[in-house]
Amino acid sequence: MPVVLSLNVAHRTVPVDYAQKGITGIDKRPVDHPLEVVAPGPKGSAGSGVQGDAIGDPDHHGGDYQAVYGYAREDLDFWQAELGVDLHNGQFGENLTTQGIDQTHALIGERWRVGTALLEVTGPRVPCRTFAGHLEQHGLGQRGWVKRFTQVKRPGAYFRVLEAGLIAPGDEITVVHRPDHDVTVEMSFRAVLTEADLLPRLLEAGDSLPPEIIELVHKRTVVELDS
Template identity: 55%
Template sequence: MLRTVLSVNLGRAQAVAFTDAEGGLTGIDKRPVDSPVAVAAPGPRGVAGGGLAGDAICDRRHHGGDDQAVYVFAREDLDRWERELGRELGDGVFGENLTTRGIDVSDTRIGERWRVGPDLVLEATSARIPCRTFADWLGERGWVKRFTNDAAPGAYFRVIEPGTIRAGDPVEIVHRPDHEVSVSFLFRAQTSAPELRPRVIAAGEALHPEKLALARQWAAAGDVTR
């Protein structure tokens, strides 16, 4: 199957009761757009937002910045959740910037690089960890536990080469590391499978800096519970 961007999704800041972000705002409700969108490295987290022009990142303590510039989720996983939850889930509903078709996003290796459209190059850095805002936005009982047990969290990417993208653009995997640390592997190491933690260091410098610091601690200590 051809690997493609099914939709490019942007969010606007909305006031809600279920976020701890300053001002009570969230941009999790992302909707597909038809026009081309510029993507670039936004800058350091805490100061910068996301990598897509026009996309609202409200909780900059935990989201956005260079190492979480773009969040990607697979349409195939949304379809699976539709069947399980018995409700329609539109592109962007999980807060993803890009909804893809034909790619097992959670099997993406940390450090894997994609060319999206003619110019944009992205590099996988980490897994999405579910939070209160995500759970309350979906409104599903026990959502954090269910999402964690599924271990298909979607991937965060940094921008290696900026570019402009739109729905329908092809995705080419231009580099796939030979280590075992996929997005799902990292997610399970962080959540349900601490025995995997000493092996995360194999992903090296491509890891999100915070995850790299943890990986170094785990590898040095051999302690799978920290």
Template identity: 55%
Template sequence: MLRSPQEGSPAAAPVTARVLSVNIGTARASEHTDADGGMTGIGKRPVNGPVAVTAPGPKGTGGSGLAGDFIGDLRHHGGDEQAVYAYAREDLDRWQRELGRELPGGVFGENLTTQGIDVSEVRIGERWRIGPDLVLQAASPRIPCRTFAGWLQEQAWVKRFTRAAAPGAYFRVIEPGEIRAGDRIEVLHRPDHEVSVAFFFRARTTEPELRPRLMAAGDALSGEELDYARRWAADPS
């Protein structure tokens, strides 16, 4: 969804990649979730001060990687492969213009609202350092669900989000640490394959012809996505 400057236009000043806000969700009732108890933490809000980030444990038992962040449906969300979800402020701004409504940091359920880096073009296996200690590794794209659609209350939201192919990225925690708003994002390692989270998202949803190329990301894929890639390598249909 990010647009390049028009040809001949003045070059924009470089923006240091950073975390604009760290967002935490609290439990709230929702009729759009299948979680036991009908609770969701999708509506996240920015918090002040440092937040501890650690690997939460396997899906099904581990929730969010951020201390204090609620995950309602542990069967489908959270765990080590979805410990931290990041979304770009630039993409939120694009949606804000399209939807004609304010979209504050955290409204898409993201833990990190970023600036100055195209989160959806992060490559599977890419590593970021945020703040002095935390190291994250990109694992998979976000796949929209009915809880997301119900929360935003936008018509045909899953189809619109899918068509835009700017899913944001889930990260696993490689080295724990504390983060806060304003922390710089440093790319420690960018793999030389082509499989970004947006590439995988398009292969999984709207462009199945891309599926034979997914194994280029190899073991850097999360468990579920690696299973998909192996199956599609054998039978792309």
């Protein structure tokens, strides 16, 4: 049975020298009580969709299409074995550490009932310097972490909140809708980072895609037509 193994937040941002804004909320820690999740608003003018969760760079994180970030415990366990270190729930900056459900191959537009909230899969996490710096600061980093994370293709999934509600540790996860296309989180990850020829296929996911991804696809199409 798929479940929320852990619900994680950063109660405040902390100053760091590796983040573009000089602060970060990536180091999230488990809580033992329910939290409300909501649609926070457009990126740049809003933060996390999870109650009490701090974000350091709202220009690049948070907003409606990145309201909640999930990562599978199975994938954290994979990285534990690869890196030879212990990784706690929330270590990768995820709000939901899940168990028993495949986030990598979830479809963009797939809808999950989690607690009383309804979440929709919108895309993958793209690794950045802040992610690499966070792991390095905690003695977990490896040289070339962004490249390595990209090669392994276990990015976790972002969600938007279609129906606000409460989520608690231990809540069951039920997939209530799967769209009629084959655009997965993993395909979107590859299209954005390593296989740009896949970008036009992402449009099959419709308005479940983040606006910046739709814009990226259209820009690439214009460049190809002009070349």
